[in-house]
Amino acid sequence: MITVNDIAVNFGATTLFSGVSFVINENDKIALMGKNGAGKSTLLKIVAGINKPSSGNIYAPKEAVIAYLPQHLLTEDNCTVREEVSKAFHEFLSMKNEIDDINEQLTVRTDYESDDYMKLIERVSELSEKFYSIEEVNYDSEVEKVLKGMGFLQEDLDRSTSEFSGGWRMRIELAKILLRKPDLILLDEPTNHLDIESIQWLEEFLKNQAKAVMVISHDRAFVDNITNRTIEVTMGRIYDYKAKYxxxxxxxxxxxxxxxxxxxxxxxxxxxxxxxxERFKGTYSKTLQVQSRVKMLEKLDIIQVDEVDSSALKLKFPPAQRTGQYPVTVESLSKKYGDYVVFKDADMVIERGQKVALVGKNGEGKSTMIKAMMGEIDFDGKLEIGHNAKIGYFAQNQASLLDEDLTIFETVDRIAEGDVRTQIKNILGAFMFKGDDIDKKVRVLSGGEKTRLAMVKLLLEPYNVLILDEPTNHLDMKTKDIIKDALKDFEGTVILVSHDRDFLDGLAEKVFEFGNKRVREHFEDIKGFLANKKMESLKEIEK
Structure with a gap:
């Protein structure tokens, strides 16, 4: 049991939150919710022991293990994936080494009556009691099981960690945390770098094998599937609900x-x-009553209404020229790197105005197909972009393409046209850029902030075909809803790669399934696609 007792956080004269108290019980699965800037990540770091509150305290039993996964990591590059993840057992293996070392000393020493000899016996007894109380585990097998659940292939396990992108390194850190079997797991946006299969594996692990969990996530389905309690941070205080999201x-x-x-x-x-x-302040007979009411108003605690998300903000894509009947046509398209075949003989016909989803686990060719559409890679076969098609492309590295010398406001102002110019501040606000933020230079923004700004740019340019590769990473639920509504109303064509099931639901009307080096076309939405296969989750499909 971990107790958060009356904590407050102040930045100068500004109070982020105060009077925050709650208890984390042994099997609580808690969603930490609230709008960006409310203090969720700060609160998570305080519970993790990384940050200190301005006042108040955190109590955790001495033996409690608390593990924390931040949004951004710096990983070392001097070992393989398997070696890095095996560090999860460092404490256990160190204990075993110390026991072996002491037993060796006891064998060769002859000063049986000395204080040092007795101290060695006490130490080895203490360690042995702890060591042999731990359930025997096949550590190599556990490492492989968790890494494969996180999406790694057998051949990846002995590759250097330096060969992997930031998203895959995040998975390595997550694997280390899960293997430690901590008493409390703290996760800050864990699904941003996971495909659907890995997310659902993580869901099963957290539900069935983890003890207490506290998570910040903008993946609505993920949060709903794993949590049984919700703590909302809003306007400097918390509300604690014994309910899922x-x-x-x-x-x-x-x-x-x-x-x-x-x-x-x-x-x-x-x-x-x-x-x-006002009416009776000069009336002698009412003096006492007037004074009484003045004092009453002075002492009155004004009721505050909690912030309401500005989801009512309606974004609309600017009008664009109409495309031909088939903006994208793919015939017998194959792609391979050396001897490795990504997919072969793929056929896709996407009609004007259709909204389609590309689904399948990582590495099956979704992003490769998009790069082929954008002319970024060579391929075998035929791919045609239709008449008048003007493609707006949101790549996973879109943030790196922004002009770093412009401010946030200048970035948007340079492309906004017509009536939308009067809404720039509201639009930026919906994407969590408020107040003085809009005058920040792009170069000082975090990766997540750059991603959101790139999405704003895309929303304001007159495209008639949108190709979006994982567009919702780093976006909160309110912002995702705004984008989803805008895409629903968009009259052009949308091609979506996303692991966000909630985002795809009600948006994509046709599914292209990537797997086993093939691309299969399904003429239904995500729900119909699953129902037709008599399956409940995309995890089952991806197997």
């Missing part, structure tokens, strides 16, 4: 409606009392 949304709405009702009643009472004070 989707139930919390209903309870939160009810709470805000009650707050709004009480706020309006209080404002009416304040107005009536001020009116009374």
């Amino acid at each position: 989707s139930d919390y949304l209903i309870l939160r709405q009810e709470r805000r409606e009650q707050q709004q009702k009480h706020y309006e009643e209080q404002q009416k009472m304040i107005a009536e009392n001020r009116d009374f004070i």
Whole structure:
């Protein structure tokens, strides 16, 4: 049991939150929710012991193991994937080495009556009791099982960690955490770098094998599947719901409606009392009553209504020239690197106005197909981009293509046209750029901030075909909803690669399934696609 007791965090004169108290019980699976900037990541770091609160304290039992996965990592490059992940057992293996070392000393030493000899016996007894109480585990087997669940292939395990991208290194760190079997796992956006298969493997692990978990995630389906409790950070305080995310949304709405009702009643009472004070402040017979009401208003705690997400902000793509009937046509397209075949004889016909999803686990060719469409790679076969097609492409590295010398506002202002120019600040606000943020240079932004800014740019240019490769990483749920609504209303063609099931649901009307070096076409949405296969999850398909 871990106790958070009356903690507060202040930055100068600004209070991020105060009076925060809650208890994390042994099998709690907690979603930490709230808008960006509310203090979720700060609170997670305090529970992890990385940051200190301005006041208050955290209590955890001495033997409790707390493991924390941040959003951004720096990993060393001096060992293989298998060796790096095996560090999860460092404490156990060190214990074994120390026991062996002491036993060796006890064998060769003859000073049986000395204090040093007795101390060695006490130490080896203490270590042995702890060591042999730990369940015997085949460590190599456990390392392989977890890494394969995270999407690594057998041949990846003995490759150097330096050969892997940031997203795959995140998986290596996550594997180390899971193998330690901590009492509390703290995860900050763990699904950003996972494909659907790995996300669902992680869900099963957290539900069935992990002890307590606290997670920040913008993947609505992931959060709903693993949590049984929701803590919302809002306006400097927390609300604790014994409910999973989707139930919390209903309870939160009810709470805000009650707050709004009480706020309006209080404002009416304040107005009536001020009116009374103004009317009778010079009347001798009413002096005591006037003074009483003035004091009452001075002492009154004003009811605050919690922030409401500005999801009502409606984004609309600018009008664009109409394409031909078939913006993208693929015939017998094959791609291989050396002897490795990514896919072969792929056929795809995408009609004007269609919204399609490319699904399949990582490495099966989804991003490769998109690069072929964009003319970035060579291939065998035929691929035609239709008449008048103007493609807006959101790549996974889109953030790196921004002009780093411009400010956030200048980046958007240079491409915005017409009425949308009057909405630039509102649009940036919806993507979590507020106040003085909009004057920051692009070069000082984090990777996530650059990704969001690149998405804003895409929303404002007159494209009639959108190709989006994992567009929702680093976006919160409110922002994803705004983009999803804009894409639903978009009159052009949309090709989506995404592991975000909630984002795809109700948006993609046709599915291209990548797997086993083939591309299969399915004429239904994600739900129909699963139903036709008599399956409940994309994990089953990807197997």
